Amino acid sequence: MLVDLFENRLALALIVVLGVPAVLVLYIVAVEALLTRVSRRVSAAVRPWLWLAPALGFLGVFLVYPTLATIYRSFQNRRGDAFSGLENYVWFFTRSDTLIALRNNVLWVLLLPLLVVALGLGIAVLVDRVRYEVVVKSVVFLPMAISFVAAGVIWRLMYDLNPNTGTLNAALDLVNGPRVAWLSTSPINNLMLILVGVWMFTGLAMVILSAGLKGISAELLEAARIDGANEREVFRFVILPLLAPTIAVVATTVIIFALKTFDIVYVMTNGNFETDVIANTMYKELFANGQQGRAAAVAVVLLLATVPVMILNVKRFKQQEEVR
Amino acid sequence: MTQAPIAVDLPTQEPAGGRRGKKRRPGSVLHVVLTIIMLMWAVPTLGLFVASFRTAEATNASGWWTAIIPPWEFTFGNYDYVLNRAGFWDSFVNSLFITIPATVLVVMVSAFAAYAFAWMHFPGRNAIFVVVVGLLVVPLQVTLIPVLALFRDASLGGYELNGTIMAVWLAHTGYGLPFAVYLLRNYVGGLPRSLFEAAEIDGAGHATIFFRLVLPMSVPVIASLVIFQFLWVWNDLLVALVYLGPVPANHPLSVTLANLTTNFGGNWQFVTAAAFVSMVVPILVFFALQRYFVRGITGGAVKG
Amino acid sequence: MRATRGQFRVVVVGGAALALVLAACGGGEEDGDGGEGGGDEELSGTVSFIGSWSGDEQDSFLAMVAPWEEETGVTVEYTGTRDLSQQLTTGIASGNLPDIAGLPGPGPMNDWYGQGALQPLDFVDFDTYSGATPEGFADLGMSEDGTLIGVFTKAAVKGLIYYNTAVWTAEPPATWADLETAAGGLATGETAQWCVGLESGATSGWPATDWIEDIVLRQAGPDVYDQWVAGELAWSAPEITAAFETFGSVLENSYGGSDYIVNTAFGRGANPMFEDPPGCVLHHQASFITDFFVNEAGATPEQFDFFPFPDIDPQYTGGVTGGGDLIGMFNDTPEARSLIEYLLTPEAQQIWVERGGFISANSGVPLDVYPDETSMRSAEILQNAQTFRFDGSDNMPAAMSDAFNRAMVAFAQNPGDLDSILAGLDETQTDAYAAD
Incomplete structure (x- = not known):
């Protein structure tokens, strides 16, 4: 049996390491080989779809289809056997606790991207100038690798009420400050949860922005400096405009993460003390309460909330097309 | 792949190593700022690290910072328990089997799509792209039930997808794509047009342009994508549990480690050790890909 | 397969x-x-x-x-x-x-x-x-x-009252009034009567729901308990309100105040009981808690013992609550x-x-x-239980039980909000039982 297991694993390992990339490369090679046999007009019309096909296939099955099913489901009752009109939406917008969740999400969407992008950009730019770049980046990146459960353990140690074990209160104790119940005092507790998010997600912004920064040619920066620009001006007039598209990508991503923020709240307070967020409401209705219709309605509200962000993105891409 | 036969008129850049000497002499303010930032980020992680070498009783009784001062009373008990958990190594291997293909799939498939979105013309291009990015917001949880039902109803030729490791890869690929396509399309779209025009004049087809030009030039952004996708899949608990169901032989590390604590949350101290144990591989990936975050690599790759 | x-x-x-x-x-x-x-x-x-x-x-x-x-x-x-x-x-x-x-x-x-x-x-x-x-x-x-569709193997006894054997040396109290008197006598200076910790991640508040259940069963009797769990009795009914008030007096005499109570993990809730001087005299919890005494507080088995929750109203004597998987x-x-x-x-x-x-x-x-x-x-x-009742919150619809947990956290934080908390629970009750 052990041999079987080993053999299966070996086969699997081969598929994993060689098979998957080979299939993907072969797919594109085959597509292009096929397209050379048809007329130029046909190939130009078909090619984009064939290049997109794998992505659209995956997205169709795992995201588009379930989204359509969710929209449909949001108009149905609990058991999913009859239509209930807008009842699930009425429920969402008339409960005091879901409205508090909505308010908190607004807070998350405003603060998390602002802090994450600002810090991520700042760190990416600053570490670019020092020799211990890798050290700083690793330290900022580490939290991303920590599971939410473990993050819950450590941040409870940070926010603990008891100054003997709670880091923040111990620090306050040193300067004879007050003892603060960080997680149960509204509204600062929301800020404290957002800070956990900042701690976890700044690494993401930093890595992407740093990658973008490395793409800016050194000559350009040197040229600006030779022209007499000081470091602030180099940042303001060279780095910032060139990084703008990347910043937009990071900001959009973090805004969307903030919209569907769930794990941090679920692990730390589960929405008590007026810290609830809508994804947590959704999770609860979906799995614990067996209210799939309501959960679907919450998901649809989340979808609608991204529309303004998406409109801004379309505008940005049109600009990019014109410039390049 | 680095020996691209395409002559591209690029401004010549110095190799990566040469730049290092040119780094501006940073001021001491910069060092102070960076030190403060490092401290702010390291303190919670350090706290967790120290706690992972202490008993639950000790962590409850005194702050982790007191434990740093001798006499040290550290214990390897938490690590011992985690590493000797039944099924630990099997699930470690499973994690690799899930994470590697899910990462490769996402990177390749999203790169194809990003290239098409950025450099091909077709009707509805922007609309489709916005929908793809908009899918980022779809909460993973609501997709589970419809997709699982779909798999159940469409079991291909008697082959049941639910419960297999392959289902987990595929699912992670689907869930990872919106971010990946978005990130790559932005980068690939930002490459200079002259590059593509020159290649086309040389008679290069799309496959050649993609594999010899686009991919090598996108190495930094692909490196960051690999880091994130690897990390997310590696740490994922929900997708693995739901798609694998009651087949413990296929469970990844995250599932095995999540079961360290008891029903009522006892033994939480093992979670601290587990966090560092499961962090090792993603951190290695992060370090391994660090070298691609060096200025000049994109130019160098194309220049050949 | x-x-x-x-x-x-x-x-x-x-x-x-x-x-x-x-x-x-x-x-x-x-x-x-x-x-x-x-x-x-x-x-x-x-x-x-x-x-x-x-x-x-x-x-x-x-x-x-x-x-x-x-x-x-x-x-x-x-x-x-x-x-x-x-x-x-x-x-x-x-x-x-x-x-x-x-x-x-x-x-x-x-x-x-x-x-x-x-x-x-x-x-x-x-x-x-x-x-x-x-x-x-x-x-x-x-x-x-x-039809039989679910069976139990593992059970838990709830409503046990633990004490530090060095502090509480008297016989188990026969009634709630006796308990209050005795605990009040032992609680002096830095020692409070009770230790309560409600934090428990996604189910924070549940230790207090056990409290309310124990009080309702012994203060208002099993019939009221059953009606309440079945959703036939409103939360704002006098019997349930009275149970919250009884628990309110426990909270008033608890270690650390409301911030401590709502922020402390239930597993560590009793830790002050084993400190020197003890932070409290008594701790109310289910039978599994002794593992936490040993692992989290570092207590030895000789340091603690328990007695069953005493009767409140003598006409409902011998009630026991418990749970199971x-x-x-x-x-x-x-x-x-x-x-x-x-x-x-x-x-x-x-x-x-x-x-x-x-x-x-x-x-x-x-x-x-x-x-x-x-x-x-x-x-x-x-x-040997004469009147056994299953954990009420486990037996309510999930949405009700979740609201109950949350309400207990809110109540422990602001006992003055009792009326609005109960009104909120009534609202959930209408919704949750109708949907079920």
Whole structure:
């Protein structure tokens, strides 16, 4: 049996390491080989779809289809056997606790991207100038690798009420400050949860922005400096405009993460003390309460909330097309 | 792949190593700022690290910072328990089997799509792209039930997808794509047009342009994508549990480690050790890909 | 496993016939052995099992099934999960269900039976099973149409009051009034009467729901308790309001104040009780808490002991609350049947009992096999209860039980908001029971 297991694993390992990339490369090679046999007009019309096909296939099955099913489901009752009109939406917008969740999400969407992008950009730019770049980046990146459960353990140690074990209160104790119940005092507790998010997600912004920064040619920066620009001006007039598209990508991503923020709240307070967020409401209705219709309605509200962000993105891409 | 036969008129850049000497002499303010930032980020992680070498009783009784001062009373008990958990190594291997293909799939498939979105013309291009990015917001949880039902109803030729490791890869690929396509399309779209025009004049087809030009030039952004996708899949608990169901032989590390604590949350101290144990591989990936975050690599790759 | 489904079908028929024969000729006592001894020639393959037991509990469960595996040659594939509701809800959608699973509560259990996912346990000898379990347990596993669909193996006794043996040296109090007087006398200076900790991640507040349940059962009686749990009595009713007020006075006399109470993990709640000087005299919790005393507070078993929750109104004497873990069957295979029958036997449960951390739901497990004094006495209380009631919040619809947990956190933080908290619970009650 052990041999079987080993053999299966070996086969699997081969598929994993060689098979998957080979299939993907072969797919594109085959597509292009096929397209050379048809007329130029046909190939130009078909090619984009064939290049997109794998992505659209995956997205169709795992995201588009379930989204359509969710929209449909949001108009149905609990058991999913009859239509209930807008009842699930009425429920969402008339409960005091879901409205508090909505308010908190607004807070998350405003603060998390602002802090994450600002810090991520700042760190990416600053570490670019020092020799211990890798050290700083690793330290900022580490939290991303920590599971939410473990993050819950450590941040409870940070926010603990008891100054003997709670880091923040111990620090306050040193300067004879007050003892603060960080997680149960509204509204600062929301800020404290957002800070956990900042701690976890700044690494993401930093890595992407740093990658973008490395793409800016050194000559350009040197040229600006030779022209007499000081470091602030180099940042303001060279780095910032060139990084703008990347910043937009990071900001959009973090805004969307903030919209569907769930794990941090679920692990730390589960929405008590007026810290609830809508994804947590959704999770609860979906799995614990067996209210799939309501959960679907919450998901649809989340979808609608991204529309303004998406409109801004379309505008940005049109600009990019014109410039390049 | 680095020996691209395409002559591209690029401004010549110095190799990566040469730049290092040119780094501006940073001021001491910069060092102070960076030190403060490092401290702010390291303190919670350090706290967790120290706690992972202490008993639950000790962590409850005194702050982790007191434990740093001798006499040290550290214990390897938490690590011992985690590493000797039944099924630990099997699930470690499973994690690799899930994470590697899910990462490769996402990177390749999203790169194809990003290239098409950025450099091909077709009707509805922007609309489709916005929908793809908009899918980022779809909460993973609501997709589970419809997709699982779909798999159940469409079991291909008697082959049941639910419960297999392959289902987990595929699912992670689907869930990872919106971010990946978005990130790559932005980068690939930002490459200079002259590059593509020159290649086309040389008679290069799309496959050649993609594999010899686009991919090598996108190495930094692909490196960051690999880091994130690897990390997310590696740490994922929900997708693995739901798609694998009651087949413990296929469970990844995250599932095995999540079961360290008891029903009522006892033994939480093992979670601290587990966090560092499961962090090792993603951190290695992060370090391994660090070298691609060096200025000049994109130019160098194309220049050949 | 899929490939062998066809073979299973044949065996199902055989197994069912065998079960019939056994039921026809076997007496109650032999029933437990039936699955073990009778079917072992036909049994093969695996039984998948999803439960909420993890860590040491998982190890103990596997030890418990090991003799059955050896006897039958069947392997138990166990998966532990934090969130049974999520796992089983998605499992039903995918059709990828375990053969046997722990169930999150009677509400979802009935839903899943209604959907045809959960299979009837008609092969279990009901009289033997219900005769050996505490009052009310067996009924909780019945569907609305009177079919047995869930069974209990592991139980917990709630409403035990723990004390530091160095501080509380008096006899157990006979009534709540006696307790208050005695505790009030011991609580001086830095020592409060009670230690309460409510933080528990996604279920924060539950230790206080146990408090309310214990108070309602003894202050207003079992009939009121049943009506309240069934959603027939409003939260703002005087009986329930009074229970909150009684608990409010406990909170007033608790260690650390409201910030401490709502922020402290329940497992560490009692830690001040073992400090010097003690932070409090008493701690109210279920039987499993002693593990936390040892692991989190560093207490030795001699340092603590407990007495049962005393009577409040003498006309409702002898009330006990408790809980347990339901088990149900999703795939009706002979192996699954055999395993469930085995798990219900006192012999199987004794294995986990001896390993510690397990109060058996089966009174056939002799008291002297319990490894320590506290678990033995807990089991004794369970077996001798005059009026036993299952944990009320576990028995309410999920949305109600969640709102109850949250309400307790809110109440502990701001006891002055009682009226609005109860009004909110009334609102949820209308919604949650109607939907169910």
